[in-house]
Amino acid sequence: MASNKEIVFITGGNTGLGYEVVKALYKSPRPYEIILGCRAVSKGEEAIATLQKEIPESASTLSVQQADLESDASLEQAVAAISAIHGGRLDVLINNGGASFDNDIAPHGRAMSVRDAFNKMWDVNVSGTHVLTQLAAPLLLQSSAPRLLFVTSGTATLAETEIFDTPMGRRLNASPPAGWPKGSAGPGMMAVMGYRSAKTGLNMVMREWARILRNDGVKVWATGSRPRGALDPSVGGETVREVVEGKRDGEVGKVVRRDMVQPW
Incomplete structure (x- = not known):
């Protein structure tokens, strides 16, 4: 049955930042049909x-709605179900679902190989998100004001890999001591390499979708955050709500943080 409310589908909506996005929208006076993937x-x-x-x-x-970013069949079923229930329309797709497996690489974690961990991070954060967006695009085009969001990371900006004058900058960007093996903790840690790389790739996916859907009137963003490590997820939730509710329309095609546009 078609709804007069804006229909929002968010992946990974049950925990972490995704849950805070759902909460921010649920608190809003604007009415939404919020679907947690x-x-x-x-x-x-x-x-x-x-x-x-x-x-x-x-x-x-x-x-x-059941949705597994590692399963095309699951994503196809999810989009088909949303289409059937909501009259073939989706107003907002929030690609929030993602994961890191850097810490699972042996010998520090549960013995995943480097290849398996990297492939899984790209599969979940990039490939699965791209597949879902491709499947959901026809539903977005049935909306009078479609919006498409990709949740990236503050660690994914290339420009800020050269920041060393903050505690987080030093932790993320400093080079570790000479020798091998390299540690997974401390300055120059390797335990974020795959996740950072995948989220940087996701930024380009966002840019491509912004290009592809520009003439269809779909507004596209990514949302990020400063890589401080202690920012409450509720802040990110409010930032996403601002994007959904039109307060960041002047920054379409960008990665938006709470207080700025994130550099590339």
Whole structure:
């Protein structure tokens, strides 16, 4: 059944930043049909129950849709279900789902190979997100004001790999001591290499989708954050809500942070 509310689908909506985005939208006076994309439906239902206890009254409604970014079949079924329920329309797609497996690489983690860990990070953060966007694009084109968001990382900016005058800059960007093997912690750690690389790749995916959908009237962004390590996820949730509600329309095609445009 088609809804008069804006229809929002967010991957990874049951935890972390995704949950904070859902909360920010659920608190808004604007009415939304918020669909939480989750690998496990039970996790999404738990998140909804928690959120409804925190916010007893809302203009919006919540539902869960199973969606696994590593499975094309799962994503095809998710988009088909959303299309059937909501009259072939989607107003906002928030590509939030993602993961890091750098710490799982042997010998520091659970014995994943470098190749397996890197491939899994690109599969989840980039390939799966691109596949979902491709599948959902026809639904976005049925919206009168479609919006497409990619949640990237503050660690993905190439320009800020040359920052060394902050604690986080030194931790992320400093070179480790000479010799081998290199550690997974401390200055110059290797335990973020795959995730940073994948999210940098995601920035280009966003730019390409902004180019491809420009003449269709789809507004496209990525949202990031300063790589400080201690920024509360609720801040990121409010930033995404601002994008959804039109407060960052002057920065279409960019990576937006709470207080600035993130450099490339």
